[in-house]
Amino acid sequence: MAEELVPALEESVFDLHPPMHQFEVRSIVPIEIGGVDVSFTNSALLMCIAVGLAGLFFWFATAHRSVVPGRLQSVAELMYEFIANMIRDNVGTAGMKYFPYIFTLFVFVFVGNMLGMLPYSFTFTSHIAVTAALAVVIFITVTIIGFARHGTHYFGMFFPHGAPLLTAPLLIPIELISYLSRPFSLSVRLFANMTVGHIMLKVLAGFVILMGVAGVVPFAVVLGITVLEFFIAALQAYVFTILTCIYLNDAINMH
């Protein structure tokens, strides 16, 4: 009887809460423009919440604009200084004119990752479509900046200075591939980190119910992993932003 119960329960738990279910994009308000389905989905809802939340946060954080900052203002200033220093350190003062874009990007990814940590919410950064769209736009923008600043010299990116000419047939394809693979690595890194973390949490949380009293063990693990996931959510937003800075640095200063 008991042996039969466990697989039955197992099936029912994962039937009720399949680990991939949380990534499903569900339409809330069906919209169609020119035959293309652009429905307002749970993903779109979370994006809007992220923007609204970020807007409200910065609105209240900077409401007083006091010389001695309060708690919220300190956090907002910390984020500002964090990104400003990141650009200064990785790109230099020439990169400061791109500060608003990088700051927006960081806030968007950071708030998206963090909102995804809420139970029953949706992580729009766990979708390759979103991360790839961001990465491709970044890649194209950076490449345009590179060519605008250096003209045809920007092709020098694919052949390091001082390398013997004989190595060109080998070096150029390698450099070209490494350059072109940037949007892939940038998008897959964020998407994979977010997806895997959430699947892991879901599966382990399923075990808590399955294992009954012994479920305290996976429960403790889930607790630990939740902390880890918050850390990863912040870290991946940072990594996404700093890689953008590094690509921007290559475009502005070349290597």
Place this chain on the structure above:
Amino acid sequence: MPQFDPSSFPSQFFWLAITIVALYFVMTRMAIPRLANVLEQRQKLIDDDLEQAEKLKAETEAAIAAYEAALAEARAKAHEEIKAVTEAAAKVAEAKNAEVIERVAKQIKDGENRIAKSRDEALSHVREVAVSVATDMVTKLVGLSLDDAKVGDAVTASMKD
């Protein structure tokens, strides 16, 4: 995996574009100018305070220098005055000393003169006393009354020995 279902891609792209552009405007119109303003103001305040502190420090140093100069001057002046007073006192003391010495010397001299005069006077009386004593002695012992002139000659003669 729902992530690889292309049917949701257009909607995701569409809303991503709208929301991130919206966020960009929220950041550039509101958050970034406000934060930049606050940070700039704080930096300005800090710079102003530092400048003020620098100014006050310079003033303090100037005051210390002035104080030290005044102190040195006062010290020099005091030294000079002490020297002048000491010299004057020494002069006065010397003068007084000289006066006293002179007075004492005069007194000594006067005394010596008086002593010499007294001695001479005493010495000039010795002969008379001797004559008188000799006369009286002879009268008492022998019962003779001698002529003063003779006794005087005898005394003079014996005093010469």
